[in-house]
Amino acid sequence: MFDHRKYRPFTPIRLSDRTWPDKQITSAPNWCSVDLRDGNQALINPMNVEQKTRMFTLLVKLGFKEIEVGFPSASQPDFDFVRKLIEEKLIPDDVCIQVLTQAREELISRSYEALEGAKQAIVHVYNSTSTVQREQVFGLDKNGIKAIAVQGAKWVREYAMQYPQTAWRFQYSPESFTGTEMEYAVKVCDAVIEVWAQDKGRGMIINLPATVEVSTPNVFADQIEWFCRNIKQRDLVEISLHTHNDRGCGVAAAELGVMAGADRIEGTLIGNGERTGNMDIVTMGMNLYSQGIDPELDFSDIKEIINVVEYCTELPVAARHPWAGELVYTAFSGSHQDAIRKSINYHEEHNLDFWEVAYLPIDPRDIGREYEAVIRINSQSGKGGVALVLERDYGITLPKWMHAELSKVVQQATETSGEEISAKTIKALFDQHFTANSGQWLLNGYDLHTGDGHISAQFDINHSQNMLTGKGTGAVDALCNALAQQYCVAIEISQFDEHSMAHGSTAHAQASVALTINGDAYSAVAIAEDTSGAALQAVLTAFSKSNTHQMKGAA
Ligand SMILES: CC(=O)SCCNC(=O)CCNC(=O)[C@H](O)C(C)(C)COP(=O)(O)OP(=O)(O)OC[C@H]1O[C@@H](n2cnc3c(N)ncnc32)[C@H](O)[C@@H]1OP(=O)(O)O
Protein backbone atom coordinates (compact mmCIF):
# COMPACT_ATOMS: atom_id res chain seq x y z
CA MET A 1 0.00 0.00 0.00
CA PHE A 2 1.28 3.48 -0.83
CA ASP A 3 1.18 4.90 2.70
CA HIS A 4 3.67 7.55 3.80
CA ARG A 5 2.76 7.03 7.45
CA LYS A 6 4.97 3.96 7.38
CA TYR A 7 8.03 6.28 7.36
CA ARG A 8 9.61 8.66 9.84
CA PRO A 9 11.51 11.86 9.08
CA PHE A 10 15.26 11.83 9.56
CA THR A 11 16.27 13.63 12.74
CA PRO A 12 18.96 16.22 11.98
CA ILE A 13 21.72 16.98 14.44
CA ARG A 14 21.71 20.26 16.33
CA LEU A 15 24.26 22.60 14.82
CA SER A 16 23.05 26.17 14.95
CA ASP A 17 26.51 27.70 14.52
CA ARG A 18 27.28 25.86 11.29
CA THR A 19 29.88 27.60 9.12
CA TRP A 20 29.76 25.55 5.91
CA PRO A 21 27.03 27.62 4.16
CA ASP A 22 29.49 30.53 3.94
CA LYS A 23 32.29 28.44 2.46
CA GLN A 24 33.11 28.10 -1.20
CA ILE A 25 34.92 25.26 -2.90
CA THR A 26 38.07 26.74 -4.40
CA SER A 27 40.07 23.64 -5.32
CA ALA A 28 39.48 20.02 -6.22
CA PRO A 29 39.30 17.51 -3.38
CA ASN A 30 41.52 14.42 -3.44
CA TRP A 31 39.61 11.98 -5.59
CA CYS A 32 39.39 8.25 -5.12
CA SER A 33 37.63 6.16 -7.73
CA VAL A 34 35.65 3.22 -6.38
CA ASP A 35 34.47 2.06 -9.82
CA LEU A 36 36.31 -1.22 -9.50
CA ARG A 37 34.90 -1.98 -6.04
CA ASP A 38 31.59 -0.32 -5.09
CA GLY A 39 30.74 0.16 -8.75
CA ASN A 40 31.69 -3.41 -9.56
CA GLN A 41 29.85 -5.01 -6.64
CA ALA A 42 26.57 -3.48 -7.86
CA LEU A 43 26.71 -4.87 -11.38
CA ILE A 44 24.54 -7.61 -12.84
CA ASN A 45 27.71 -9.14 -14.25
CA PRO A 46 30.78 -8.12 -12.25
CA MET A 47 33.61 -6.95 -14.49
CA ASN A 48 35.97 -9.58 -15.82
CA VAL A 49 39.72 -9.03 -15.75
CA GLU A 50 39.73 -7.54 -19.23
CA GLN A 51 36.97 -5.06 -18.33
CA LYS A 52 38.66 -4.21 -15.03
CA THR A 53 41.94 -3.59 -16.80
CA ARG A 54 40.25 -1.32 -19.30
CA MET A 55 38.55 0.63 -16.52
CA PHE A 56 41.80 0.89 -14.55
CA THR A 57 43.66 2.16 -17.62
CA LEU A 58 41.00 4.82 -18.18
CA LEU A 59 41.05 5.91 -14.53
CA VAL A 60 44.81 6.36 -14.68
CA LYS A 61 44.52 8.28 -17.94
CA LEU A 62 41.91 10.61 -16.43
CA GLY A 63 44.35 11.45 -13.66
CA PHE A 64 43.11 9.50 -10.62
CA LYS A 65 45.88 9.11 -8.03
CA GLU A 66 43.88 6.84 -5.73
CA ILE A 67 41.90 3.90 -7.07
CA GLU A 68 40.04 1.30 -5.02
CA VAL A 69 40.73 -1.73 -7.19
CA GLY A 70 38.56 -4.30 -5.46
CA PHE A 71 37.76 -6.48 -2.49
CA PRO A 72 40.49 -9.07 -3.06
CA SER A 73 39.61 -11.17 -0.03
CA ALA A 74 36.07 -11.59 -1.33
CA SER A 75 36.65 -13.40 -4.60
CA GLN A 76 39.39 -15.02 -6.67
CA PRO A 77 38.81 -12.71 -9.69
CA ASP A 78 39.27 -9.65 -7.43
CA PHE A 79 42.39 -11.20 -5.91
CA ASP A 80 43.79 -12.11 -9.32
CA PHE A 81 43.16 -8.63 -10.67
CA VAL A 82 45.15 -7.01 -7.86
CA ARG A 83 47.99 -9.50 -8.46
CA LYS A 84 47.92 -8.75 -12.17
CA LEU A 85 48.21 -4.98 -11.55
CA ILE A 86 51.20 -5.52 -9.27
CA GLU A 87 52.98 -8.31 -11.15
CA GLU A 88 52.54 -6.74 -14.58
CA LYS A 89 53.62 -3.36 -13.18
CA LEU A 90 50.48 -1.65 -14.42
CA ILE A 91 50.34 0.85 -11.56
CA PRO A 92 52.13 4.14 -12.25
CA ASP A 93 54.43 5.32 -9.47
CA ASP A 94 52.19 8.23 -8.55
CA VAL A 95 49.04 6.10 -8.29
CA CYS A 96 48.05 4.42 -5.04
CA ILE A 97 45.74 1.44 -5.16
CA GLN A 98 43.25 0.75 -2.38
CA VAL A 99 41.46 -2.45 -1.35
CA LEU A 100 38.43 -2.96 0.87
CA THR A 101 38.08 -5.54 3.59
CA GLN A 102 35.70 -6.33 6.41
CA ALA A 103 37.17 -6.22 9.92
CA ARG A 104 37.77 -9.97 9.91
CA GLU A 105 41.24 -11.37 10.37
CA GLU A 106 41.15 -13.92 7.55
CA LEU A 107 39.95 -11.28 5.12
CA ILE A 108 42.56 -8.76 6.24
CA SER A 109 45.31 -11.34 5.98
CA ARG A 110 44.19 -12.28 2.47
CA SER A 111 44.06 -8.62 1.46
CA TYR A 112 47.73 -8.19 2.37
CA GLU A 113 48.59 -11.32 0.38
CA ALA A 114 46.92 -9.73 -2.61
CA LEU A 115 48.86 -6.50 -2.12
CA GLU A 116 52.29 -8.04 -1.66
CA GLY A 117 54.87 -6.19 -3.75
CA ALA A 118 52.84 -3.00 -4.20
CA LYS A 119 54.94 0.14 -3.90
CA GLN A 120 52.18 1.87 -1.95
CA ALA A 121 48.64 0.94 -1.03
CA ILE A 122 45.67 1.88 1.13
CA VAL A 123 44.04 -0.86 3.17
CA HIS A 124 40.44 0.13 3.75
CA VAL A 125 38.62 -1.59 6.59
CA TYR A 126 34.99 -1.05 7.48
CA ASN A 127 32.22 -2.08 9.79
CA SER A 128 28.71 -0.84 10.14
CA THR A 129 27.87 1.45 13.05
CA SER A 130 24.27 2.67 12.62
CA THR A 131 21.53 1.89 15.11
CA VAL A 132 19.69 -0.29 12.60
CA GLN A 133 22.79 -2.33 11.77
CA ARG A 134 23.81 -2.64 15.42
CA GLU A 135 20.43 -3.80 16.56
CA GLN A 136 19.10 -5.73 13.58
CA VAL A 137 22.12 -7.05 11.68
CA PHE A 138 24.92 -7.50 14.19
CA GLY A 139 22.88 -7.85 17.38
CA LEU A 140 25.54 -5.94 19.25
CA ASP A 141 25.59 -2.91 21.49
CA LYS A 142 27.75 0.17 20.95
CA ASN A 143 30.75 -1.35 22.69
CA GLY A 144 30.50 -4.54 20.66
CA ILE A 145 30.48 -2.63 17.36
CA LYS A 146 33.34 -0.38 18.48
CA ALA A 147 35.31 -3.49 19.42
CA ILE A 148 34.96 -4.83 15.84
CA ALA A 149 36.37 -1.56 14.51
CA VAL A 150 39.25 -1.43 16.95
CA GLN A 151 40.13 -5.09 16.43
CA GLY A 152 39.99 -4.58 12.67
CA ALA A 153 42.30 -1.56 12.96
CA LYS A 154 44.73 -3.62 15.01
CA TRP A 155 44.82 -6.46 12.48
CA VAL A 156 45.31 -3.98 9.68
CA ARG A 157 48.28 -2.47 11.52
CA GLU A 158 49.79 -5.82 12.51
CA TYR A 159 49.61 -7.38 9.06
CA ALA A 160 51.11 -4.26 7.52
CA MET A 161 54.19 -4.80 9.63
CA GLN A 162 54.74 -8.11 7.84
CA TYR A 163 55.08 -6.26 4.52
CA PRO A 164 57.48 -3.41 5.30
CA GLN A 165 58.46 -2.88 1.64
CA THR A 166 55.12 -1.22 0.93
CA ALA A 167 54.24 2.34 1.95
CA TRP A 168 50.92 1.61 3.66
CA ARG A 169 48.12 3.98 4.41
CA PHE A 170 45.09 2.91 6.38
CA GLN A 171 41.48 3.84 5.89
CA TYR A 172 38.51 3.22 8.14
CA SER A 173 34.84 3.61 7.24
CA PRO A 174 32.09 3.60 9.82
CA GLU A 175 29.69 2.13 7.29
CA SER A 176 26.15 3.60 7.54
CA PHE A 177 27.73 6.67 9.19
CA THR A 178 24.74 8.91 8.46
CA GLY A 179 22.44 6.59 10.41
CA THR A 180 24.83 6.59 13.36
CA GLU A 181 24.62 8.89 16.40
CA MET A 182 27.35 11.45 15.72
CA GLU A 183 28.86 11.27 19.23
CA TYR A 184 29.17 7.53 18.82
CA ALA A 185 30.63 7.76 15.29
CA VAL A 186 33.31 10.12 16.61
CA LYS A 187 34.03 7.74 19.51
CA VAL A 188 34.53 4.77 17.17
CA CYS A 189 36.72 6.73 14.77
CA ASP A 190 38.79 8.21 17.62
CA ALA A 191 39.43 4.68 18.86
CA VAL A 192 40.56 3.50 15.41
CA ILE A 193 42.80 6.54 14.97
CA GLU A 194 44.35 5.88 18.35
CA VAL A 195 45.40 2.42 17.16
CA TRP A 196 46.90 3.68 13.94
CA ALA A 197 48.45 6.84 15.41
CA GLN A 198 50.97 4.60 17.17
CA ASP A 199 52.91 4.56 13.91
CA LYS A 200 54.08 8.12 13.56
CA GLY A 201 53.65 9.63 10.13
CA ARG A 202 51.30 6.90 8.87
CA GLY A 203 48.75 8.33 6.44
CA MET A 204 45.23 7.78 7.78
CA ILE A 205 41.89 8.30 6.15
CA ILE A 206 38.55 8.35 7.88
CA ASN A 207 35.92 7.79 5.23
CA LEU A 208 32.39 8.86 6.16
CA PRO A 209 29.81 7.09 4.05
CA ALA A 210 26.26 8.02 3.33
CA THR A 211 25.86 4.30 2.67
CA VAL A 212 22.21 5.00 2.01
CA GLU A 213 21.27 8.62 1.40
CA VAL A 214 18.65 9.38 4.05
CA SER A 215 18.50 13.15 4.38
CA THR A 216 18.82 16.39 2.52
CA PRO A 217 22.45 17.34 1.70
CA ASN A 218 22.47 20.21 4.23
CA VAL A 219 21.85 17.73 7.02
CA PHE A 220 24.77 15.62 5.76
CA ALA A 221 26.95 18.75 5.69
CA ASP A 222 25.99 19.49 9.31
CA GLN A 223 27.04 15.96 10.23
CA ILE A 224 30.42 16.42 8.50
CA GLU A 225 31.09 19.79 10.10
CA TRP A 226 30.14 18.43 13.49
CA PHE A 227 32.33 15.35 12.99
CA CYS A 228 35.35 17.39 11.86
CA ARG A 229 35.01 19.70 14.85
CA ASN A 230 34.72 16.92 17.38
CA ILE A 231 37.17 14.28 16.25
CA LYS A 232 40.22 14.31 18.53
CA GLN A 233 43.17 14.18 16.15
CA ARG A 234 41.76 15.97 13.11
CA ASP A 235 45.21 17.06 11.96
CA LEU A 236 46.38 13.46 11.64
CA VAL A 237 43.59 12.30 9.36
CA GLU A 238 42.28 12.96 5.95
CA ILE A 239 38.48 13.16 6.02
CA SER A 240 36.96 11.39 3.06
CA LEU A 241 33.31 11.20 1.98
CA HIS A 242 31.56 8.37 0.22
CA THR A 243 28.03 9.37 -0.72
CA HIS A 244 25.32 7.42 -2.47
CA ASN A 245 22.51 8.79 -4.53
CA ASP A 246 19.29 7.28 -3.14
CA ARG A 247 17.53 10.66 -3.01
CA GLY A 248 19.30 11.93 -6.12
CA CYS A 249 21.58 14.25 -4.14
CA GLY A 250 24.82 12.25 -3.93
CA VAL A 251 26.83 14.95 -5.67
CA ALA A 252 25.21 17.79 -3.72
CA ALA A 253 25.93 16.01 -0.45
CA ALA A 254 29.58 15.53 -1.41
CA GLU A 255 29.89 19.18 -2.44
CA LEU A 256 28.34 20.50 0.77
CA GLY A 257 30.45 17.96 2.66
CA VAL A 258 33.61 19.44 1.15
CA MET A 259 32.39 22.90 2.20
CA ALA A 260 31.91 21.42 5.67
CA GLY A 261 35.53 20.34 5.89
CA ALA A 262 36.12 17.10 3.99
CA ASP A 263 39.38 16.66 2.05
CA ARG A 264 38.69 13.68 -0.13
CA ILE A 265 35.85 12.28 -2.19
CA GLU A 266 35.14 8.71 -3.22
CA GLY A 267 32.89 8.09 -6.18
CA THR A 268 32.52 6.52 -9.58
CA LEU A 269 32.44 7.62 -13.21
CA ILE A 270 28.89 8.51 -14.24
CA GLY A 271 27.76 7.35 -10.78
CA ASN A 272 27.58 3.60 -11.23
CA GLY A 273 27.17 1.85 -7.89
CA GLU A 274 24.80 0.27 -5.42
CA ARG A 275 21.09 0.99 -6.06
CA THR A 276 20.86 4.50 -7.54
CA GLY A 277 24.62 4.60 -7.59
CA ASN A 278 27.62 6.19 -5.98
CA MET A 279 28.28 9.89 -6.16
CA ASP A 280 29.28 10.73 -9.74
CA ILE A 281 32.83 12.06 -10.03
CA VAL A 282 32.28 13.27 -13.60
CA THR A 283 29.42 15.45 -12.43
CA MET A 284 31.23 16.81 -9.39
CA GLY A 285 34.42 17.36 -11.40
CA MET A 286 32.58 19.13 -14.20
CA ASN A 287 30.66 21.22 -11.65
CA LEU A 288 34.06 22.48 -10.47
CA TYR A 289 35.33 22.93 -14.03
CA SER A 290 32.32 25.05 -14.99
CA GLN A 291 33.11 27.34 -12.05
CA GLY A 292 36.65 27.91 -13.26
CA ILE A 293 38.19 25.42 -10.81
CA ASP A 294 40.66 22.83 -12.10
CA PRO A 295 39.09 19.44 -11.31
CA GLU A 296 42.52 17.82 -11.66
CA LEU A 297 40.87 15.13 -13.74
CA ASP A 298 40.80 15.24 -17.51
CA PHE A 299 37.27 14.92 -18.90
CA SER A 300 38.14 16.31 -22.33
CA ASP A 301 37.12 13.10 -24.10
CA ILE A 302 33.72 12.41 -22.61
CA LYS A 303 32.86 9.96 -25.40
CA GLU A 304 35.71 7.70 -24.39
CA ILE A 305 34.57 7.80 -20.76
CA ILE A 306 31.05 6.85 -21.79
CA ASN A 307 32.29 4.07 -24.07
CA VAL A 308 34.44 2.52 -21.36
CA VAL A 309 31.79 2.90 -18.65
CA GLU A 310 29.12 1.32 -20.87
CA TYR A 311 31.48 -1.46 -21.92
CA CYS A 312 32.59 -2.29 -18.37
CA THR A 313 29.30 -1.89 -16.54
CA GLU A 314 27.11 -3.19 -19.37
CA LEU A 315 24.70 -0.39 -18.47
CA PRO A 316 23.66 2.52 -20.70
CA VAL A 317 24.51 6.14 -19.90
CA ALA A 318 21.28 8.17 -19.83
CA ALA A 319 20.82 10.79 -22.54
CA ARG A 320 20.17 13.41 -19.87
CA HIS A 321 23.04 12.48 -17.58
CA PRO A 322 24.63 15.72 -16.23
CA TRP A 323 27.50 16.94 -18.43
CA ALA A 324 27.90 13.62 -20.26
CA GLY A 325 24.51 12.59 -21.69
CA GLU A 326 23.93 12.65 -25.43
CA LEU A 327 21.27 15.37 -25.19
CA VAL A 328 22.65 17.68 -22.53
CA TYR A 329 24.04 20.24 -24.96
CA THR A 330 21.13 19.97 -27.39
CA ALA A 331 18.25 22.41 -27.72
CA PHE A 332 15.14 21.51 -29.68
CA SER A 333 13.03 24.40 -28.44
CA GLY A 334 12.85 27.52 -30.52
CA SER A 335 13.50 30.17 -27.90
CA HIS A 336 16.52 28.27 -26.55
CA GLN A 337 17.93 27.87 -30.05
CA ASP A 338 17.45 31.53 -30.82
CA ALA A 339 19.20 32.56 -27.59
CA ILE A 340 22.07 30.10 -28.10
CA ARG A 341 22.65 31.31 -31.67
CA LYS A 342 22.64 34.98 -30.67
CA SER A 343 24.71 34.34 -27.60
CA ILE A 344 27.40 32.36 -29.44
CA ASN A 345 27.57 35.05 -32.15
CA TYR A 346 27.83 37.74 -29.48
CA HIS A 347 30.57 35.77 -27.77
CA GLU A 348 32.55 35.51 -31.00
CA GLU A 349 31.97 39.10 -32.10
CA HIS A 350 33.02 40.52 -28.71
CA ASN A 351 35.87 38.07 -28.23
CA LEU A 352 34.82 37.53 -24.61
CA ASP A 353 37.38 36.08 -22.22
CA PHE A 354 34.83 34.05 -20.29
CA TRP A 355 32.25 31.60 -21.46
CA GLU A 356 28.81 33.00 -20.79
CA VAL A 357 26.42 31.56 -23.32
CA ALA A 358 22.71 31.28 -22.72
CA TYR A 359 21.58 27.71 -22.01
CA LEU A 360 25.09 26.28 -22.38
CA PRO A 361 26.89 26.19 -19.04
CA ILE A 362 30.11 25.10 -20.75
CA ASP A 363 31.47 25.08 -24.27
CA PRO A 364 30.55 21.55 -25.42
CA ARG A 365 33.78 21.41 -27.43
CA ASP A 366 35.76 21.34 -24.15
CA ILE A 367 34.68 17.76 -23.58
CA GLY A 368 34.83 16.72 -27.23
CA ARG A 369 31.22 17.47 -28.17
CA GLU A 370 30.48 19.12 -31.52
CA TYR A 371 28.33 22.19 -32.09
CA GLU A 372 26.36 20.10 -34.60
CA ALA A 373 24.52 18.45 -31.73
CA VAL A 374 23.59 21.72 -30.03
CA ILE A 375 20.71 22.68 -32.31
CA ARG A 376 18.38 19.96 -33.53
CA ILE A 377 15.07 20.66 -35.17
CA ASN A 378 11.57 19.34 -34.49
CA SER A 379 8.11 20.87 -34.16
CA GLN A 380 9.20 22.68 -30.97
CA SER A 381 11.86 24.61 -32.86
CA GLY A 382 11.76 28.13 -34.21
CA LYS A 383 13.07 30.19 -37.08
CA GLY A 384 16.41 31.00 -35.45
CA GLY A 385 17.29 27.34 -35.08
CA VAL A 386 16.35 26.47 -38.66
CA ALA A 387 18.45 29.38 -39.96
CA LEU A 388 21.36 28.27 -37.80
CA VAL A 389 21.28 24.73 -39.18
CA LEU A 390 21.44 26.01 -42.78
CA GLU A 391 24.25 28.37 -41.87
CA ARG A 392 26.18 25.81 -39.82
CA ASP A 393 25.92 22.86 -42.18
CA TYR A 394 25.66 24.53 -45.60
CA GLY A 395 27.16 28.00 -45.18
CA ILE A 396 23.84 29.55 -46.27
CA THR A 397 23.08 32.68 -44.27
CA LEU A 398 19.52 33.78 -44.79
CA PRO A 399 18.51 37.40 -44.21
CA LYS A 400 16.32 37.78 -41.14
CA TRP A 401 13.20 38.63 -43.21
CA MET A 402 13.43 35.18 -44.80
CA HIS A 403 13.70 33.17 -41.56
CA ALA A 404 10.00 33.02 -40.84
CA GLU A 405 9.13 31.85 -44.35
CA LEU A 406 11.56 28.93 -44.24
CA SER A 407 10.62 28.09 -40.69
CA LYS A 408 6.95 27.80 -41.72
CA VAL A 409 7.86 25.24 -44.38
CA VAL A 410 9.99 23.26 -41.93
CA GLN A 411 7.31 23.48 -39.23
CA GLN A 412 4.75 21.98 -41.61
CA ALA A 413 7.09 19.07 -42.29
CA THR A 414 7.84 18.41 -38.60
CA GLU A 415 4.20 18.68 -37.59
CA THR A 416 3.25 16.21 -40.31
CA SER A 417 5.96 13.70 -39.41
CA GLY A 418 5.85 14.34 -35.66
CA GLU A 419 9.58 13.70 -35.62
CA GLU A 420 12.94 15.39 -35.65
CA ILE A 421 14.03 16.68 -39.06
CA SER A 422 17.59 16.29 -40.34
CA ALA A 423 19.76 19.10 -41.68
CA LYS A 424 19.72 17.34 -45.05
CA THR A 425 15.92 17.46 -45.20
CA ILE A 426 15.90 21.11 -44.14
CA LYS A 427 18.30 21.85 -47.01
CA ALA A 428 16.06 19.93 -49.43
CA LEU A 429 13.04 21.97 -48.26
CA PHE A 430 15.05 25.15 -48.61
CA ASP A 431 16.03 24.22 -52.19
CA GLN A 432 12.50 23.25 -53.08
CA HIS A 433 11.11 26.47 -51.70
CA PHE A 434 13.75 29.08 -52.51
CA THR A 435 16.14 27.96 -55.23
CA ALA A 436 14.14 25.53 -57.38
CA ASN A 437 13.98 26.69 -60.95
CA SER A 438 12.40 24.89 -63.86
CA GLY A 439 15.56 25.39 -65.87
CA GLN A 440 13.77 27.72 -68.23
CA TRP A 441 14.59 30.67 -66.02
CA LEU A 442 18.32 30.35 -65.90
CA LEU A 443 20.57 33.28 -66.58
CA ASN A 444 23.06 32.50 -69.32
CA GLY A 445 24.71 35.89 -69.42
CA TYR A 446 24.19 39.60 -69.09
CA ASP A 447 25.67 42.79 -70.38
CA LEU A 448 25.46 46.00 -68.32
CA HIS A 449 26.08 49.55 -69.53
CA THR A 450 26.19 52.51 -67.14
CA GLY A 451 25.09 55.94 -68.32
CA ASP A 452 23.02 58.94 -67.10
CA GLY A 453 22.73 57.35 -63.65
CA HIS A 454 21.01 54.28 -65.09
CA ILE A 455 22.03 50.87 -66.23
CA SER A 456 20.98 49.51 -69.58
CA ALA A 457 21.16 45.79 -69.59
CA GLN A 458 20.70 42.82 -71.86
CA PHE A 459 19.86 39.47 -70.36
CA ASP A 460 20.28 36.10 -72.00
CA ILE A 461 17.64 33.88 -70.43
CA ASN A 462 16.77 30.31 -71.45
CA HIS A 463 13.08 30.90 -71.22
CA SER A 464 12.81 33.94 -73.43
CA GLN A 465 15.12 32.51 -76.08
CA ASN A 466 15.64 36.15 -76.84
CA MET A 467 17.56 38.79 -75.13
CA LEU A 468 15.56 40.83 -72.62
CA THR A 469 16.45 44.49 -72.40
CA GLY A 470 15.79 46.81 -69.48
CA LYS A 471 16.85 49.97 -67.80
CA GLY A 472 17.06 50.75 -64.09
CA THR A 473 18.95 52.13 -61.14
CA GLY A 474 20.90 48.89 -60.92
CA ALA A 475 21.11 45.46 -62.52
CA VAL A 476 18.27 44.02 -60.43
CA ASP A 477 16.04 46.96 -61.11
CA ALA A 478 16.84 46.76 -64.83
CA LEU A 479 15.92 43.06 -64.92
CA CYS A 480 12.67 43.65 -63.05
CA ASN A 481 11.76 46.37 -65.51
CA ALA A 482 12.62 44.12 -68.42
CA LEU A 483 10.44 41.30 -67.04
CA ALA A 484 7.60 43.68 -66.22
CA GLN A 485 7.63 45.00 -69.74
CA GLN A 486 7.96 41.65 -71.45
CA TYR A 487 5.26 39.86 -69.41
CA CYS A 488 3.01 42.83 -68.67
CA VAL A 489 3.13 42.51 -64.89
CA ALA A 490 3.76 44.94 -62.03
CA ILE A 491 6.96 44.08 -60.18
CA GLU A 492 8.24 45.65 -56.99
CA ILE A 493 11.39 44.69 -55.13
CA SER A 494 10.26 44.37 -51.50
CA GLN A 495 13.43 42.94 -50.01
CA PHE A 496 16.90 42.36 -51.28
CA ASP A 497 20.08 41.07 -49.72
CA GLU A 498 23.39 39.94 -51.15
CA HIS A 499 26.63 38.86 -49.55
CA SER A 500 29.80 36.93 -50.20
CA MET A 501 29.78 33.40 -48.96
CA ALA A 502 32.20 31.84 -46.52
CA HIS A 503 35.75 31.38 -47.66
CA GLY A 504 36.42 27.95 -49.11
CA SER A 505 33.01 27.61 -50.70
CA THR A 506 33.08 27.01 -54.48
CA ALA A 507 30.34 29.58 -55.00
CA HIS A 508 31.21 33.07 -53.88
CA ALA A 509 28.00 35.02 -53.59
CA GLN A 510 24.48 34.57 -52.30
CA ALA A 511 21.53 36.80 -53.08
CA SER A 512 18.06 36.74 -51.58
CA VAL A 513 15.12 38.64 -52.97
CA ALA A 514 11.45 39.16 -52.25
CA LEU A 515 9.38 40.48 -55.18
CA THR A 516 5.80 41.65 -55.18
CA ILE A 517 4.38 40.63 -58.53
CA ASN A 518 0.88 41.77 -59.33
CA GLY A 519 0.33 42.16 -55.56
CA ASP A 520 1.58 38.70 -54.53
CA ALA A 521 4.87 38.05 -52.72
CA TYR A 522 7.51 35.67 -54.07
CA SER A 523 10.95 35.13 -52.64
CA ALA A 524 14.00 33.27 -53.83
CA VAL A 525 17.67 32.67 -53.14
CA ALA A 526 20.46 32.14 -55.64
CA ILE A 527 24.08 31.27 -55.21
CA ALA A 528 26.54 32.11 -57.98
CA GLU A 529 30.13 32.97 -58.63
CA ASP A 530 29.60 36.73 -58.52
CA THR A 531 27.16 38.98 -56.69
CA SER A 532 25.42 40.35 -59.83
CA GLY A 533 24.93 36.85 -61.20
CA ALA A 534 23.46 35.69 -57.89
CA ALA A 535 21.19 38.73 -57.63
CA LEU A 536 19.86 38.40 -61.20
CA GLN A 537 19.30 34.66 -60.80
CA ALA A 538 17.42 35.22 -57.53
CA VAL A 539 15.07 37.64 -59.35
CA LEU A 540 14.51 35.13 -62.16
CA THR A 541 13.79 32.34 -59.68
CA ALA A 542 11.30 34.47 -57.76
CA PHE A 543 9.71 35.50 -61.05
CA SER A 544 9.51 31.87 -62.19
CA LYS A 545 7.42 31.11 -59.11
CA SER A 546 4.89 33.76 -60.07
CA ASN A 547 4.90 32.47 -63.60
CA THR A 548 4.17 28.91 -62.49
CA HIS A 549 1.53 30.24 -60.16
CA GLN A 550 -0.16 32.16 -62.91
CA MET A 551 -0.02 29.23 -65.28
CA LYS A 552 -1.52 27.04 -62.59
CA GLY A 553 -4.17 29.67 -61.97
CA ALA A 554 -4.95 29.81 -65.66
CA ALA A 555 -5.29 26.05 -65.90
C1 LIG B 1 28.47 -0.72 2.13
C2 LIG B 1 29.37 -1.65 1.30
O1 LIG B 1 29.32 -1.62 0.13
S1 LIG B 1 30.43 -2.67 2.11
C3 LIG B 1 31.11 -3.67 0.89
C4 LIG B 1 30.18 -4.77 0.54
N1 LIG B 1 30.75 -5.55 -0.52
C5 LIG B 1 30.55 -6.87 -0.63
O2 LIG B 1 29.91 -7.46 0.20
C6 LIG B 1 31.13 -7.55 -1.83
C7 LIG B 1 32.06 -8.68 -1.47
N2 LIG B 1 31.59 -9.48 -0.37
C8 LIG B 1 31.71 -10.83 -0.34
O3 LIG B 1 32.13 -11.45 -1.30
C9 LIG B 1 31.32 -11.50 0.91
O4 LIG B 1 30.30 -10.81 1.57
C10 LIG B 1 32.53 -11.67 1.87
C11 LIG B 1 33.55 -12.56 1.22
C12 LIG B 1 33.14 -10.33 2.20
C13 LIG B 1 32.10 -12.29 3.17
O5 LIG B 1 31.46 -13.48 2.85
P1 LIG B 1 30.79 -14.45 3.88
O6 LIG B 1 31.51 -14.46 5.15
O7 LIG B 1 30.60 -15.73 3.22
O8 LIG B 1 29.34 -13.92 4.07
P2 LIG B 1 28.68 -12.61 4.56
O9 LIG B 1 29.06 -11.45 3.77
O10 LIG B 1 27.25 -12.93 4.58
O11 LIG B 1 29.25 -12.44 6.05
C14 LIG B 1 28.47 -11.93 7.02
C15 LIG B 1 29.24 -12.10 8.30
O12 LIG B 1 30.26 -11.11 8.32
C16 LIG B 1 30.02 -10.21 9.40
N3 LIG B 1 30.41 -8.92 8.92
C17 LIG B 1 29.80 -8.22 7.97
N4 LIG B 1 30.47 -7.09 7.76
C18 LIG B 1 31.51 -7.11 8.58
C19 LIG B 1 32.54 -6.21 8.82
N5 LIG B 1 32.63 -5.11 8.11
N6 LIG B 1 33.48 -6.53 9.70
C20 LIG B 1 33.41 -7.68 10.39
N7 LIG B 1 32.44 -8.56 10.21
C21 LIG B 1 31.49 -8.28 9.32
C22 LIG B 1 28.54 -10.34 9.66
O13 LIG B 1 28.22 -9.96 10.95
C23 LIG B 1 28.32 -11.79 9.43
O14 LIG B 1 28.74 -12.49 10.55
P3 LIG B 1 28.04 -13.88 11.00
O15 LIG B 1 28.42 -14.87 9.98
O16 LIG B 1 28.66 -14.13 12.33
O17 LIG B 1 26.60 -13.61 11.04
Ligand SMILES: CC(C)C(=O)C(=O)O
Ligand atom coordinates in the same frame (compact mmCIF):
# COMPACT_ATOMS: atom_id res chain seq x y z
C1 LIG C 1 32.52 0.47 2.63
C2 LIG C 1 31.77 1.73 2.54
C3 LIG C 1 32.66 2.88 2.30
C4 LIG C 1 30.74 1.70 1.47
O1 LIG C 1 30.95 1.25 0.37
C5 LIG C 1 29.48 2.35 1.75
O2 LIG C 1 29.18 2.64 2.90
O3 LIG C 1 28.72 2.56 0.80
